[in-house]
Amino acid sequence: MKKMNTNEIEEAIKNLPGWALKDEMIMKSFTFKDFKEAFATMTHIAFECEKQNHHPNWENVYNRLTIKLSTHDADGITQKDIDLAKSIEEIVG
């Protein structure tokens, strides 16, 4: 997996509303109705992560969820992160 440069990342996340590049990760925060809804969505995302064999850095506090993606092996952002972000958008939809 090839590490993307800043231009490539910015171009790729144009189609991912709310996602931003920060600290060499792409990130987005989500707010849900309550904890149950937040965790149910996390569970759905967790299965997708296993399927893609790619895992987030994510933090949850009650109804809020912040997801940060990067590719450890490439020491940066790769297409795997863009693909997972797209899947997350489809899940949260």
Place this chain on the structure above:
Amino acid sequence: MKKMNTNEIEEAIKNLPGWALKDEMIMKSFTFKDFKEAFATMTHIAFECEKQNHHPNWENVYNRLTIKLSTHDADGITQKDIDLAKSIEEIVG
């Protein structure tokens, strides 16, 4: 729920190995075999949180999980946090 003072907190977490007081929260980090095991444990904890109506600030990266507990309404640590930490220890056990 009464906010506990530092002495009370230190006394209470004596029986909770690995839990430490930091930034007005009690926290502990756990390491699991892989993401699936980490997330399965989170799911178990999530149900307990709903039951106790008390929710963590928690962060997961692959097989690692960091849990921070405090009581928002009391602006500090209360017995609710100690109780939830005990339940988490029983779950992770």
